[in-house]
Amino acid sequence: MSEPAPAFQFYPKDFLSDGNVAGMSLAERGAYITLLCICWRECSLPDDATRLARMVGATPKEFNKIWPAVRVCFTQQGDRLTHRRLDLERAKQDIYRKRQSNAGRASAEARLNQTPTMVQPRSNHGSTVVQPEGQPTGQPKSSLRSPVSDLLSARSVHTRPTSFESQQEDQALMNRAGDLLNRYAELFYEHRKGARYHNRMHIDFDKALGLVRTWEDDKRLEKLAVIVLTTDDEWIARSDRGFGVFASRASWADDRLSAWEAEQKAKTS
Numbered sequence: 474m475s476e477p478a479p480a481f482q483f484y485p486k487d488f489l490s491d492g493n494v495a496g497m498s499l500a501e502r503g504a505y506i507t508l509l510c511i512c513w514r515e516c517s518l519p520d521d522a523t524r525l526a527r528m529v530g531a532t533p534k535e536f537n538k539i540w541p542a543v544r545v546c547f548t549q550q551g552d553r554l555t556h557r558r559l560d561l562e563r564a565k566q567d568i569y570r571k572r573q574s575n576a577g578r579a580s581a582e583a584r585l586n587q588t589p590t591m592v593q594p595r596s597n598h599g600s601t602v603v604q605p606e607g608q609p610t611g612q613p614k615s616s617l618r619s620p621v622s623d624l625l626s627a628r629s630v631h632t633r634p635t636s637f638e639s640q641q642e643d644q645a646l647m648n649r650a651g652d653l654l655n656r657y658a659e660l661f662y663e664h665r666k667g668a669r670y671h672n673r674m675h676i677d678f679d680k681a682l683g684l685v686r687t688w689e690d691d692k693r694l695e696k697l698a699v700i701v702l703t704t705d706d707e708w709i710a711r712s713d714r715g716f717g718v719f720a721s722r723a724s725w726a727d728d729r730l731s732a733w734e735a736e737q738k739a740k741t742s
Contacts, residue, residue, distance in 0.1 A: 481513050481562045493546050501542045504529045508543065509556065516563070517553040550671050561651040564678040568647075649691060650681035657698055657716055664702040670715065680720035688723075697726040704729075 488494055497505065507529045512518050518525065526536035547554040654672045661670035688694050701709060701719045704726075712718045719726075 481559060481566075493542070497542050498539075500535075501539050504531065504536070504539045505543045505546060508547075509559065512547075512554070512556050513559050513563075517550065517555050518547065520549065520552050520554050557651065557655060560672075561647060564651075565644075565647050568643075568679075568682075646682060646685055649685040650678060653681045653685060653691065653694060654678065654716065656695060657719065660695065660698050660702060661714070664699060665714065672716070677716040677720075680717060684720060684723055688727075693727075693730075694723075696730055697723050700726040700729060
């Protein structure tokens, strides 16, 4: 596992307006913030009140009074506890790092692929003419492309402008992706006879992003998820019907839903 980022974004408005937080005592909020920090560093928490009490510096008796109000903010994942907002923030930072890494590679490739230059002898006017190899001599300097302009052109192709609007769009997509993952776990429990599906944010988040980019209607995505979870299709029935299966069969499910919708429309027309 890669080393976690040293910090995560904290949104005071969201924190203070959260219904669970609003009902906490001062001691409960202090324990909650401490556990958030530990959960960020460790990626999860042990589902063990005795160990958690030691982590926040409380006695078992003190912690038993605090823990019920804090416990509802975390999600059970086997014998560990995770936090949805921290998982989303971690995934968002991973995407940002990948984007920066891709931009760096594009920049390096542009520098490696730029046209070599050669320095011509000084002209009679004492200026040095720099031009690409094979470029006919005698052209004005203004007609020559510089390595800097080549680099900027290459970078503009491979990177997306980080305007405020694009950042807002990215955040909205990430929120929708996180909501879809959590909703899928709820639908899995509902339609698979009480079986629980544990989200694997580090694996499933990119798949969820792809789905919300393709389908703008979140309600339709829910319908597609139900089809995948309840269908008797032989290939899906042999699978674990996890989120990866849903992502790979969403288009198939959409075709089936569209066919059913067309039938219903024909009956009512």
